[in-house]
Amino acid sequence: MMNDALVLAVVAPLAGALLAVVWQRRAEAIGLIAAVATTVAAVRVLIAVIDGGALTQALGDWSPGLGIALRADALSALLLTLTAAVALAGSVYATRYFARGDARTRFWPLWLLLWTALNALLLAGDLFNLYVTLELLGLSAVALAALGGKREAVEAALRYLLVGLLGSMAYLAGVALLYAAYGSLDLPTVAASLRPEPAAWLALALMTGGLLLKTALFPLHFWLPPAHANAPAPVSAALSALVVKAGFYLVLRLWLDLFPAVLTPAAGQMLAVLGAAAILWGSWQALRAERLKLLAAYSTVAQLGYLFLGLGLLLPLDEGAARDALFGGLVILALTHGLAKAGLFLAIGVVQQRSGHDRIADLDGTAQRLPATTFAIALAGVALIGLPPSGAFLGKWQLIKGALSAGHWPWVLVIAAGSLLAAAYVFRVLGHAFGNRAYPNRPVNVAREEWPALLLGASATVGLGLAGGWLWPLLGGAG
Amino acid sequence: MNLSTALPGLIVLTSLVPGLVIFFLREGSHRARTLLNLGGATVKVVLVGVMIWGVFHEQVYETSWTLAPGLELVLHADALSVLFVTLSTILWFVTTIYAIGYLEHSPHRSRFFGFFSLCVSATVGLALAGNLFTFVVFYEFLTLATYPLVAHRGTPDAVRGARIYLAYTLGGGVVLLVGAVWLQLLAGPVAFVEGGVLYRLPETMHGDLKWIFLLLIIGLGVKAALVPLHGWLPQAMVAPAPVSALLHAVAVVKAGAFGIVRVVYDLYGVEFAAELDLLDPLAAAAAITIVYGSVRALSQDNLKKRLAYSTVSQVSYIALGTAIFGPLATIGGMVHLVHQGVMKITLFFAAGNYAETLGVHRISEMNGIGRRMPGTTVAFTIGALGMIGIPPIAGFVSKWYLGVGAAEAGDAAWVLPVLAASSLLNAMYFLPILYRAWFAKANAPWPDEHIPAGRWETTGALLWPPVITAVLALAAGLFAGAPYSPLQWAELIAAREYIR
Numbered sequence: 001m002m003n004d005a006l007v008l009a010v011v012a013p014l015a016g017a018l019l020a021v022v023w024q025r026r027a028e029a030i031g032l033i034a035a036v037a038t039t040v041a042a043v044r045v046l047i048a049v050i051d052g053g054a055l056t057q058a059l060g061d062w063s064p065g066l067g068i069a070l071r072a073d074a075l076s077a078l079l080l081t082l083t084a085a086v087a088l089a090g091s092v093y094a095t096r097y098f099a100r101g102d103a104r105t106r107f108w109p110l111w112l113l114l115w116t117a118l119n120a121l122l123l124a125g126d127l128f129n130l131y132v133t134l135e136l137l138g139l140s141a142v143a144l145a146a147l148g149g150k151r152e153a154v155e156a157a158l159r160y161l162l163v164g165l166l167g168s169m170a171y172l173a174g175v176a177l178l179y180a181a182y183g184s185l186d187l188p189t190v191a192a193s194l195r196p197e198p199a200a201w202l203a204l205a206l207m208t209g210g211l212l213l214k215t216a217l218f219p220l221h222f223w224l225p226p227a228h229a230n231a232p233a234p235v236s237a238a239l240s241a242l243v244v245k246a247g248f249y250l251v252l253r254l255w256l257d258l259f260p261a262v263l264t265p266a267a268g269q270m271l272a273v274l275g276a277a278a279i280l281w282g283s284w285q286a287l288r289a290e291r292l293k294l295l296a297a298y299s300t301v302a303q304l305g306y307l308f309l310g311l312g313l314l315l316p317l318d319e320g321a322a323r324d325a326l327f328g329g330l331v332i333l334a335l336t337h338g339l340a341k342a343g344l345f346l347a348i349g350v351v352q353q354r355s356g357h358d359r360i361a362d363l364d365g366t367a368q369r370l371p372a373t374t375f376a377i378a379l380a381g382v383a384l385i386g387l388p389p390s391g392a393f394l395g396k397w398q399l400i401k402g403a404l405s406a407g408h409w410p411w412v413l414v415i416a417a418g419s420l421l422a423a424a425y426v427f428r429v430l431g432h433a434f435g436n437r438a439y440p441n442r443p444v445n446v447a448r449e450e451w452p453a454l455l456l457g458a459s460a461t462v463g464l465g466l467a468g469g470w471l472w473p474l475l476g477g478a479g
Numbered sequence: 480m481n482l483s484t485a486l487p488g489l490i491v492l493t494s495l496v497p498g499l500v501i502f503f504l505r506e507g508s509h510r511a512r513t514l515l516n517l518g519g520a521t522v523k524v525v526l527v528g529v530m531i532w533g534v535f536h537e538q539v540y541e542t543s544w545t546l547a548p549g550l551e552l553v554l555h556a557d558a559l560s561v562l563f564v565t566l567s568t569i570l571w572f573v574t575t576i577y578a579i580g581y582l583e584h585s586p587h588r589s590r591f592f593g594f595f596s597l598c599v600s601a602t603v604g605l606a607l608a609g610n611l612f613t614f615v616v617f618y619e620f621l622t623l624a625t626y627p628l629v630a631h632r633g634t635p636d637a638v639r640g641a642r643i644y645l646a647y648t649l650g651g652g653v654v655l656l657v658g659a660v661w662l663q664l665l666a667g668p669v670a671f672v673e674g675g676v677l678y679r680l681p682e683t684m685h686g687d688l689k690w691i692f693l694l695l696i697i698g699l700g701v702k703a704a705l706v707p708l709h710g711w712l713p714q715a716m717v718a719p720a721p722v723s724a725l726l727h728a729v730a731v732v733k734a735g736a737f738g739i740v741r742v743v744y745d746l747y748g749v750e751f752a753a754e755l756d757l758l759d760p761l762a763a764a765a766a767i768t769i770v771y772g773s774v775r776a777l778s779q780d781n782l783k784k785r786l787a788y789s790t791v792s793q794v795s796y797i798a799l800g801t802a803i804f805g806p807l808a809t810i811g812g813m814v815h816l817v818h819q820g821v822m823k824i825t826l827f828f829a830a831g832n833y834a835e836t837l838g839v840h841r842i843s844e845m846n847g848i849g850r851r852m853p854g855t856t857v858a859f860t861i862g863a864l865g866m867i868g869i870p871p872i873a874g875f876v877s878k879w880y881l882g883v884g885a886a887e888a889g890d891a892a893w894v895l896p897v898l899a900a901s902s903l904l905n906a907m908y909f910l911p912i913l914y915r916a917w918f919a920k921a922n923a924p925w926p927d928e929h930i931p932a933g934r935w936e937t938t939g940a941l942l943w944p945p946v947i948t949a950v951l952a953l954a955a956g957l958f959a960g961a962p963y964s965p966l967q968w969a970e971l972i973a974a975r976e977y978i979r
Contacts, residue, residue: 042975385649388619434630
């Protein structure tokens with residue numbers, strides 16, 4: 001009964017996407033219904049995992065290795081729920097954002113397809129299905145990024161497409177190598193027979209390289225800022241909060257579940273170094289950005305850095321409480337960033353539509369004119385800086401602890417500097433927003449437009465932090 | 480869920496919930512906002528009354544909430560936290576009345592009172608924090624809640640002051656965070672325990688503990704405005720007067736000083752801290768700050784700026800009392816936590832009244848102001864004389880205990896000249912103001928008189944708060960020997976800290 005939820009989490013958005021193509025006039029209503037159904041399915045998966053541990057469902061009664069198997073453990077269930085929260089908020093927001101024009105009908109099928117790809121990727125249990133979902137995800141993301149139709153958007157989307165294809169090709173080549181060497185695509189089967197030999201090393205390098213390109217880890221991040229900054233607001237939210245996270249999720253899966261036998265300490269060290277560089281470079285660029293959306297996009301580059309820095313610290317640790325704590329910290333960082341960044345992009349979208357621009361220097365008076373939206377930006381900003389009581393604060397606490405216990409003082413300094421730079425770029429925006437200009441004051445202007453961002457920001461800053469005690473046992477088991 | 484596990488949490492919620500609701504009120508809903516503000520403040524006063532009684536009779540109050548393994552939010556009532564909670568609760572009540580009067584016709588009141596309530600929630604949470612992690616959480620929360628208050632007016636000056644405030648305090652926050660994580664790595668989750676806990680750690684860790692102490696004190700010293708970390712405080716006085724009043728008397732500066740007290744007494748333990756040779760450098764930093772703040776105050780013509788430098792100096796009396804080994808100095812430092820708050824809030828209320836009623840911002844414009852605004856000026860005079868240390872006002876009691884404590888401690892006799900010099904400097908920067916206010920002749924019309932003298936010299940909501948706090952400052956000195964006075968409570972704390 002509960003396992004139906006696994007299937008539904010993929011089928012509901014897919015069915016919605018198909019119906020929205022066929023029945024264009026009702027696309028919006030279909031989209032909202034599919035969004036609610038998918039969210040219910042995701043929450044049911046999460047509850048089932050909390051109650052009974054990992055779930056598996058083989059489609060069409062084929063045995064693993066031949067058919068398509070859906071799997072959910074704590075990590076994928078949590079990311080599935082994050083996806084649902086962000087996508088549901090984005091859906092409600094989109095009904096207002098795309099109030100006019102033909103983007104209104106073209107948005108929904110692509111949006112639901114993106115959601116299908118995300119869910120399928122999170123639930124896929126073998127290497128080839130992961131490739132298919134990754135490809136589907138990349139293509140729907142590119143189409144959505146180009147939806148605005150402006151010249152810069154299309155250019156950025158084209159670059160995004162090429163980078164995405166290159167990344168998937170590298171990944172596919174790695175999969176083919178593994179299949180040739182070990183004769184299976186099922187994750188646990190391959191992991192069990194993997195030996196340290198050239199084929200495995202090459203596969204590791206190809207697959208990781210492809211994914212790092214898709215995850216935009218410094219210095220492979222060049223494509224991200226223009227693509228994320230020129231997409232429509234709900235799309236930017238999904239790209240920054242979810243799509244890059246999917247790449248990180250695959251890296252986690254591969255490095256923790258598939259390749260441990262062939263990893264060397266130097267590989268982990270390399271991830272940590274690149275992560276640290278991403279934190280500093282991304283934060284610095286965010287501080288220098290002149291437009292809000294570009295700031296948010298560079299902030300994503302920096303936040304991904306924390307995840308890779310954390311993974312680099314985690315790899316040398318043995319099974320045990322310290323590793324579990326660090327893993328929990330990583331996941332809560334990823335979840336917090338997802339909610340906060342989505343909230344931030346939705347709020348920026350409101351500012352952009354209301355003011356006609358998103359130039360930071362000209363934001364004076366925004367706090368008076370759009371108090372709820374400004375508050376949403378502030379809430380999201382608090383989570384991005386990693387101040388308490390946000391989930392990111394708990395995550396950074398674990399990261400600093402991990403770095404200190406390994407004696408890596410430079411990483412402590414990088415985390416501290418990254419937090420201060422984040423504070424600088426967040427409060428540069430808020431400082432302008434608080435600047436004086438008289439406007440009539442109404443707490444909330446349009447509920448559908450402002451509440452999604454506010455709720456996402458609040459759940460990142462307050463919800464995840466306070467729910468930490470309840471999340472943690474789940475995360476400890478997942479590492 | 481019974482009273483003993485709910486009470487500390489409820490005390491925080493009595494300002495947190497009204498604050499969050501106020502954000503969503505329309506600008507015009509004056510009555511609902513006032514009701515929420517004063518209702519929350521009243522309930523909080525009652526709950527804190529219950530807690531004082533309970534802690535005196537050795538009841539245990541503790542609310543806890545797990546965030547992650549080893550990271551627990553704990554709100555716990557002990558004698559020290561009750562001292563600080565009581566101070567902030569009473570002064571919040573008075574300041575709320577004052578702020579309602581002060582911001583009568585200005586814009587964005589919902590935003591202001593929302594953050595105002597969050598700021599007090601953070602302060603109370605920090606006062607009740609039962610372990611270092613909880614303290615750090617509320618310490619950062621306080622930083623955030625205060626920023627919009629400092630930037631409230633939205634002028635370039637205000638936004639700049641707020642930015643400087645934030646740069647200092649977030650920087651300090653990160654240092655504090657690293658210190659706290661490091662400490663937890665060595666010692667596990669550390670609770671605040673009277674008499675300290677860290678002396679139990681093996682001697683091999685003592686080197687690390689010294690570094691951690693340095694990190695913690697730097698992190699806390701930013702808010703406590705220890706020189707050279709004090710630069711934000713004079714800039715932050717661009718905030719509206721009720722905010723300055725709360726910032727200087729209760730919330731931010733006190734949070735730093737209170738944190739130093741917690742670290743020295745309830746983490747390290749004062750005897751262990753003395754063994755590690757940590758107290759002398761702290762005392763030296765405090766002494767330098769005391770003198771430096773007073774010297775800088777001398778040359779300020781802007782009244783609020785002079786008061787701000789005076790705060791730099793006065794708050795370090797708390798750190799000084801903490802850093803001198805001996806119960807009498809401890810009592811002096813603790814009691815000053817309350818006394819400085821009551822006196823300084825009086826001074827800032829009065830300064831706000833001058834600005835709001837007559838447009839007077841500078842000391843050079845204050846000639847003859849005593850005749851125009853006698854009530855406010857009497858309150859100001861009591862506060863100023865108390866700061867100098869004239870008996871029988873509260874400030875005298877603090878200085879007396881600090882002085883006797885320093886003499887008693889033997890090798891801390893060098894503190895006596897510092898105290899004497901500081902009192903002299905206090906007199907030098909306060910007495911000329913009093914002279915101008917009472918004896919000089921008013922030379923010109925007031926710069927910008929917008930509340931005419933009617934039945935009272937200004938509106939009631941502005942007049943009564945400083946009068947009330949001035950009476951409190953006087954009473955704390957006159958009745959220092961009475962049960963439940965700040966002094967008696969400080970003696971209770973000292974008795975519990977020196978038990979080991």
